[in-house]
Amino acid sequence: MMKDLKNFNKKVILIVLLLSSFLNAKANDTSNLYKSCCEKHSNIFDFDEEFCDTCGCGSSGGSMGYGTGLNNNFIGVRYIRQQYRSRDGIFNDSPWIQENFNTIQAWGNFPVSDRILINTIVPFQFHNRVLPDNTEENISGLGDMSVLVFYNVLKIKPDSIVSIKVEHYLQIGGGIKLPTGAYDQENNEGSINPSFQLGNGSLDYILGLNYGFSYRNWGVSTMLNYAIKTENKDNYHFGDQFNYGVNAYKTYYLSNTVAVTPIVGLAGEFYGENKEFNSPVANTKGDIFLGKLSLETSYNNYSLGLVSMLPISQNLNSNKVELKNRTSIYLNINF
Amino acid sequence: MNNFKIALMAMVSLTFFSCDNEDDNDSSLSGTGEISVTFDNGYDGNDLILDVANVANENGEALTVSRFSYIVSNFSLIDTDGNEYVYPKDDSYFIINQEEDLEDVTLADIPAGEYTTLKFGIGVDDEKYQEGGEVQEEFWELAEANNLTWSWTAGYKYINYEGTFTSETITEETNYKIHLGRLGDQVNYEEVILELPTNVTVSDEMDSNIHLEIDASKILTAVTSLLLSEDAILMTNAEKAPLVAENASEMFVVDHVHNGSGH
Numbered sequence: 001m002m003k004d005l006k007n008f009n010k011k012v013i014l015i016v017l018l019l020s021s022f023l024n025a026k027a028n029d030t031s032n033l034y035k036s037c038c039e040k041h042s043n044i045f046d047f048d049e050e051f052c053d054t055c056g057c058g059s060s061g062g063s064m065g066y067g068t069g070l071n072n073n074f075i076g077v078r079y080i081r082q083q084y085r086s087r088d089g090i091f092n093d094s095p096w097i098q099e100n101f102n103t104i105q106a107w108g109n110f111p112v113s114d115r116i117l118i119n120t121i122v123p124f125q126f127h128n129r130v131l132p133d134n135t136e137e138n139i140s141g142l143g144d145m146s147v148l149v150f151y152n153v154l155k156i157k158p159d160s161i162v163s164i165k166v167e168h169y170l171q172i173g174g175g176i177k178l179p180t181g182a183y184d185q186e187n188n189e190g191s192i193n194p195s196f197q198l199g200n201g202s203l204d205y206i207l208g209l210n211y212g213f214s215y216r217n218w219g220v221s222t223m224l225n226y227a228i229k230t231e232n233k234d235n236y237h238f239g240d241q242f243n244y245g246v247n248a249y250k251t252y253y254l255s256n257t258v259a260v261t262p263i264v265g266l267a268g269e270f271y272g273e274n275k276e277f278n279s280p281v282a283n284t285k286g287d288i289f290l291g292k293l294s295l296e297t298s299y300n301n302y303s304l305g306l307v308s309m310l311p312i313s314q315n316l317n318s319n320k321v322e323l324k325n326r327t328s329i330y331l332n333i334n335f
Numbered sequence: 336m337n338n339f340k341i342a343l344m345a346m347v348s349l350t351f352f353s354c355d356n357e358d359d360n361d362s363s364l365s366g367t368g369e370i371s372v373t374f375d376n377g378y379d380g381n382d383l384i385l386d387v388a389n390v391a392n393e394n395g396e397a398l399t400v401s402r403f404s405y406i407v408s409n410f411s412l413i414d415t416d417g418n419e420y421v422y423p424k425d426d427s428y429f430i431i432n433q434e435e436d437l438e439d440v441t442l443a444d445i446p447a448g449e450y451t452t453l454k455f456g457i458g459v460d461d462e463k464y465q466e467g468g469e470v471q472e473e474f475w476e477l478a479e480a481n482n483l484t485w486s487w488t489a490g491y492k493y494i495n496y497e498g499t500f501t502s503e504t505i506t507e508e509t510n511y512k513i514h515l516g517r518l519g520d521q522v523n524y525e526e527v528i529l530e531l532p533t534n535v536t537v538s539d540e541m542d543s544n545i546h547l548e549i550d551a552s553k554i555l556t557a558v559t560s561l562l563l564s565e566d567a568i569l570m571t572n573a574e575k576a577p578l579v580a581e582n583a584s585e586m587f588v589v590d591h592v593h594n595g596s597g598h
Contacts, residue, residue: 090375090548090590091382185595235595277541279533282591 068296068305068330070221070249070261073117075108076303076332083324086317088132095132099196102126103143107330112149114156117171119148125181125198137196141182144199148175148208168213177204177227185234195321201232217251231275239272239284247292257300265292267309271316286316288323298334305330364447368537370412372440372453372545374431375590376403379552385433386498393556395503396563398511402497403551404432404481405583406458409526410442413452415534420446428459428474432481447538451531453545457583458493458524464517485516492516493523494583496554502564511567513554515579523576525584533592541595548590557585 068074082101087094105123112118123143130136150173181199205228212221224244231237247265254260267290274284294307307328314323376383379390383400391397407429410422422442429440468475468487475491478484483492494515499508517523535543555561559578561569569575 089382090546091377091380093381277536277594279536279592279594281593282532 068303068332070219070263070296072334073109073111074303074332074334075110076106076330078105078107078328078330079103080105080326080328082326085322085324087320097129097131099129100127105143115152117150117152119146119150119173119175121146123181127196127198129196139184139196139198141198143181144177144204145180146175146177146206148206149173150208150210164216166213166215169211171210172208174205174207177206179203179232183232183234183236185236200229200238201234201236202230202238204229217253219249219251221247221249235277237275237278239274241272242270244268245292259298261296261298263292263294263296263307265294266290266312267292283318283320286314286318286321288314288316290323290326294328301334303330303332303334305332364449364536364538364541366447366539367444368447368539369542370442370445370450370535370537370545371542372410372442372455372547374407374438374440374547374549374587376431376433376438376549376551379550383433383549383551389552392552394560394562396500396555397502398498398500398552398555398563399508400433400496400498400551402434402482402495404430404434404437404483405494405496406430406478406483406491407440407455408459408463409454409456410440411454412445412450412535413454414448414450419454420448420450424463428463428471430477430481430483435481437481445537449534449536451534453529453531453535453589454526456524456526457580458515459491459517460524461517461522464490464522485514490517494554494579496551500563500567502562505564509563509567511563512570513579514570515576515583516570518571518573518576521573521576523580525580527584527587529587529589531589531592533594535592536594543595544593546590546593548588550586550588553586554579554583557582 080101080103084099084101085096086099088097089095103123103125105121107121108119110118110120122145124141125143126138126140128136128138150171153170153172154168156169179199179201181197181201183197183199183201206225207228208223208225210221210223212219214220222245225242227241227243229238229240245265245267247263249261249263251259251261268288269290270287271285274281289312290309291312292307292309294305296303296305298304305328307326307330309326311323311325316322378398378400379392381389383389383403385403386399386401388397388399409424409427412420412422414420422445431437431440463471475484475487478491482495484490485492492514494513496513498511500511501508515523529547531545535545537543555563558581561575561578561582566572566575569579
């Protein structure tokens with residue numbers, strides 16, 4: 001069984017990686033095409049990518065994290081819905097545009113060896129926004145994929161050994177976010193949300209750190225990540241992004257096969273100023289601080305998660321953009 | 336596992352390859368580009384909506400604006416070396432009209448470069464006026480169609496700002512009319528100089544936009560407080576016209592510059 005699973009892992013990873021390099025090359029070749037057909041895109045990957053870079057580093061996970069907040073290996077599907085609103089105009093009383101960012105992603109944490117694991121996210125985005133005159137704009141398509149490699153600094157104890165001591169884990173890693181999601185300059189005009197895109201159009205580098213500990217069925221997990229963004233083909237450069245999150249959880253075993261884990265957490269995101277042709281773009285910096293409540297239910301090695309995040313405080317794009325809420329559902333197979 | 340590692344390395348190197356060749360933007364700007372200037376009319380921080388009452392201004396007077404149009408002219412740009420590019424004078428007269436949604440000025444064929452400062456005037460300068468009617472027939476007709484003219488001898492209205500107001504003493508909605516123009520030898524043309532918060536860049540490959548926020552309430556408040564309850568009709572008042580002109584020259588603020596994509 002274990003061996004089958006490993007083979008399966010390998011195949012999945014290979015497919016994902018090959019697909020991503022193929023699509024990456026393709027995206028570079030066809031960016032003009034995207035532009036000319038006026039396709040609207042954006043890309044939000046994870047929960048956090050909204051506006052300053054709704055798209056950009058989104059795939060890397062933002063404060064939502066690359067994982068579930070629980071320290072485990074899995075492959076699964078996650079749906080994320082984010083509701084924002086942004087000002088249509090420069091005035092204090094300019095009307096709001098309602099924005100809905102939807103992402104379905106294949107995601108996983110795959111162990112490569114005792115010490116090394118790979119995290120990948122392949123998102124598909126479908127976003128829409130309703131302008132003040134009630135016209136609707138929709139964009140959909142592949143988002144920006146990310147691949148990260150994490151190294152377990154501390155030796156991992158086999159699962160089968162139940163410890164009554166506090167168990168720590170520390171993972172450091174990094175990776176890349178590929179410009180596989182289309183970036184359309186046309187979506188980025190005027191004073192409206194520059195992040196209504198499928199992707200940010202740039203190759204970005206991500207540094208990540210996960211630390212946590214568990215004691216019996218209690219646990220705490222923390223994560224930090226930093227996305228270094230680069231200029232895209234349209235000379236637009238989304239600002240770097242820093243995300244952090246802290247979660248606390250407790251697992252209740254309802255039977256031999258069923259367990260329920262409520263998770264509470266806090267998360268934050270900081271966005272640097274965007275640049276266009278090396279000139280700063282006004283009203284693109286920002287930060288947001290969020291509360292998180294989630295519940296993971298597992299049955300054997302399947303787990304179903306429900307996550308909701310609400311802003312506690314925010315200052316995005318000089319308050320011209322506001323996050324209303326984020327919700328997410330995932331279905332994973334753990335291994 | 337080995338296969339996997341090879342695949343991983345292959346993929347990573349592919350990624351770097353495919354992304355390395357994208358830095359073709361050598362920053363030498365060449366040719367010419369277009370700069371558009373958006374005059375986004377507002378009122379004390381809010382959007383200006385005609386026929387909708389605004390909050391009281393600093394003078395305690397609440398205006399409902401029904402008409403707001405004006406002439407902007409003689410555009411020039413100062414680059415990072417301090418050189419001034421003067422837009423061809425014959426093409427440098429434009430009308431902004433809130434009733435007709437005329438809010439954009441398009442300056443074509445601007446020499447490639449980075450500019451730090453935008454200059455323009457409100458109204459029509461003396462030199463242009465002295466050219467006489469025949470030379471400027473086309474612009475005169477345009478101005479006429481936008482309620483920005485008196486008779487030819489009296490000349491253009493630089494600003495046409497009309498509506499109703501109430502104040503502490505005048506509680507009934509009362510008409511006001513502010514028409515700024517030249518009064519004989521008093522030209523009342525004012526120059527506006529705006530330093531840009533971000534340099535505006537143009538080239539063959541880049542058209543850019545300067546987005547201005549206009550605060551119409553400044554016409555009565557910016558430098559000198561002008562009370563409508565004292566004078567609700569300001570047209571030929573040679574004492575107050577220069578004060579209106581000076582106030583109006585303060586109503587322009589750069590909200591943002593958008594490089595590389597028009598608006």
